[in-house]
Amino acid sequence: MQQWLHCISALISYRDRVKLADFYNHTLKNKLALTASYVVYPTDDGRALHAADNKDWTWDVSDFDHPFSHVLQQASLILLDHKRLVYWQQNKEFKQLAELVDTTSSLLIAPLFNNHKQIIAIQVLIGKQDIINGLLTDDNWHEFSDAFVAQWTLLKDMEMQDSHKQQLSDSIVRLKAQQRAKDAWLDMTCKLIGSSTVMEQLREQIAMAASSNLAVLIQGETGSGKELVAKAVHSLSSRRNKPFVAINCAAIPESLLESELFGYEKGAFTGALISRKGLIAQADGGSLFLDEMGELPLALQAKLLRVLETYQYRPLGSNKEQSSNFRLIAATHVNLRQSVNDGGFRQDLYYRIYQYPLLVPNLNSRLIDINELATYFIRQYNDREQRNILGLSPSALNKLKSLDYPGNVRELRSLIEFACVQTQCDVLIEKSAFTTKLPLGIKIAVDKFVTNGNDFTVIDDLRTALESYEKAIICNRLEQYNGDRAKAAESLGLPKRTLAHKCQKLGIQNR
Numbered sequence: 001m002q003q004w005l006h007c008i009s010a011l012i013s014y015r016d017r018v019k020l021a022d023f024y025n026h027t028l029k030n031k032l033a034l035t036a037s038y039v040v041y042p043t044d045d046g047r048a049l050h051a052a053d054n055k056d057w058t059w060d061v062s063d064f065d066h067p068f069s070h071v072l073q074q075a076s077l078i079l080l081d082h083k084r085l086v087y088w089q090q091n092k093e094f095k096q097l098a099e100l101v102d103t104t105s106s107l108l109i110a111p112l113f114n115n116h117k118q119i120i121a122i123q124v125l126i127g128k129q130d131i132i133n134g135l136l137t138d139d140n141w142h143e144f145s146d147a148f149v150a151q152w153t154l155l156k157d158m159e160m161q162d163s164h165k166q167q168l169s170d171s172i173v174r175l176k177a178q179q180r181a182k183d184a185w186l187d188m189t190c191k192l193i194g195s196s197t198v199m200e201q202l203r204e205q206i207a208m209a210a211s212s213n214l215a216v217l218i219q220g221e222t223g224s225g226k227e228l229v230a231k232a233v234h235s236l237s238s239r240r241n242k243p244f245v246a247i248n249c250a251a252i253p254e255s256l257l258e259s260e261l262f263g264y265e266k267g268a269f270t271g272a273l274i275s276r277k278g279l280i281a282q283a284d285g286g287s288l289f290l291d292e293m294g295e296l297p298l299a300l301q302a303k304l305l306r307v308l309e310t311y312q313y314r315p316l317g318s319n320k321e322q323s324s325n326f327r328l329i330a331a332t333h334v335n336l337r338q339s340v341n342d343g344g345f346r347q348d349l350y351y352r353i354y355q356y357p358l359l360v361p362n363l364n365s366r367l368i369d370i371n372e373l374a375t376y377f378i379r380q381y382n383d384r385e386q387r388n389i390l391g392l393s394p395s396a397l398n399k400l401k402s403l404d405y406p407g408n409v410r411e412l413r414s415l416i417e418f419a420c421v422q423t424q425c426d427v428l429i430e431k432s433a434f435t436t437k438l439p440l441g442i443k444i445a446v447d448k449f450v451t452n453g454n455d456f457t458v459i460d461d462l463r464t465a466l467e468s469y470e471k472a473i474i475c476n477r478l479e480q481y482n483g484d485r486a487k488a489a490e491s492l493g494l495p496k497r498t499l500a501h502k503c504q505k506l507g508i509q510n511r
């Protein structure tokens with residue numbers, strides 16, 4: 001008895017059902033000098049029975065060509081000797097079991113009941129006939145199998161609780177992910193304004209692009225909202241919690257662009273006093289947004305292509321390859337295919353970034369969105385300037401709808417902001433507030449030196465005065481060419497890149 005108690009206390013220390021069954025079977029086999037001992041238990045769906053330590057043995061509970069189904073149905077044990085086993089030869093797996101029974105042995109199949117008289121498993125014992133017969137009245141065996149059933153049931157309950165907890169936490173994770181996706185979608189609809197069909201379609205395309213890891217190429221006219229679209233792709237993607245790193249390829253001199261992108265080691269060039277991480281490294285795990293991609297110099301195009309193929313790069317002055325897992329989002333207002341034909345853009349890079357193209361519609365093709373956009377910009381103006389402009393009068397809205405917008409949404413925005421400045425609080429914006437279009441927005445950017453009719457006595461800072469003068473000239477020229485930078489640059493004898501750089505430096509928004 002003492003020995004059995006020892007086995008029972010060992011048995012209740014098991015936390016894994018398969019190992020528990022293994023220990024139980026081994027103990028019975030050794031202590032009772034049996035040929036074999038198995039525990040057969042139902043699968044989770046209750047349709048089949050498994051042998052705990054032989055995954056190949058499976059019995060369908062609805063088949064009655066093996067004795068287990070009968071034991072389950074009758075809820076009573078079956079004792080089979082060698083002779084009676086000849087009736088159970090049809091089932092392949094059971095036949096393998098039966099082959100262990102010789103002429104002097106018996107096979108006992110006994111249901112194991114829990115406290116609620118439910119069968120939780122079936123005990124299969126093979127041994128010499130006298131031993132098997134003696135077992136039926138052996139209290140030690142009964143107590144040991146009761147302890148096994150209690151422990152088995154406990155572990156099964158714990159597994160079910162764990163599995164319920166897991167299901168619950170999985171569904172919480174799923175719900176949170178769904179909520180985040182909904183929030184990101186809502187955020188996009190709040191920032192990327194427009195209910196026209198083309199904008200609705202664009203939003204759907206953005207969501208699809210975001211769900212993939214493909215490089216995205218955003219094409220559209222200047223000021224049409226390409227950067228907003230790029231941010232939306234990032235925010236809707238699984239990379240949303242990682243950095244969104246943006247650079248305008250046209251606004252940075254060619255000599256600086258490479259070090260900005262790739263970073264550099266201390267001493268890589270004169271002035272590199274410390275090592276600096278490039279934008280490619282900063283975008284690791286997130287998105288790298290290359291605005292005005294069409295302006296990327298050819299030499300850098302080749303280097304970028306290599307990075308996009310391997311996601312490996314080497315900072316300037318370093319001999320070590322580094323890697324960055326970023327998603328490329330590129331934008332351009334130029335026709336890149338045409339640039340490829342003209343030799344200004346590498347064809348291989350074009351196809352590498354043209355994986356998921358998104359076309360942002362120009363404002364002239366969706367005048368229906370003007371009211372919504374105007375209301376949005378007025379609300380932003382009111383919040384920013386603590387004013388209360390009530391909205392647009394019907395005639396003002398009609399006027400806005402009749403205009404042409406080469407500068408797209410950016411142009412509309414300047415126009416609205418200009419009209420807001422001209423309008424009193426608590427009234428609607430009238431048509432007269434838009435006396436002229438772009439020029440007004442630009443003129444207010446010119447500072448006091450210019451508006452004071454070149455009165456040199458007002459100058460108290462030469463650098464600022466020169467910047468103002470430069471700004472006035474550029475704004476004026478942009479106005480003359482309806483925001484077309486290429487024409488403005490040509491007329492001023494400047495490369496387009498230099499003009500872009502100056503606009504960036506002087507804070508000139510209109511393009």
Ligand SMILES: Nc1ncnc2c1ncn2[C@@H]1O[C@H](COP(=O)(O)OP(=O)(O)OP(=O)(O)O)[C@@H](O)[C@H]1O
Nearest residue numbers: 191192193221222223224225226227228333409410
């Ligand atoms: N659909 C829109 N809803 C709200 N604001 C918009 C929308 N489209 C553009 N804007 C606003 O217009 C301005 C220009 O947008 P954005 O910078 O995204 O344009 P872009 O196409 O990237 O311009 P560029 O070609 O000059 O780089 C921004 O102030 C932006 O917030």
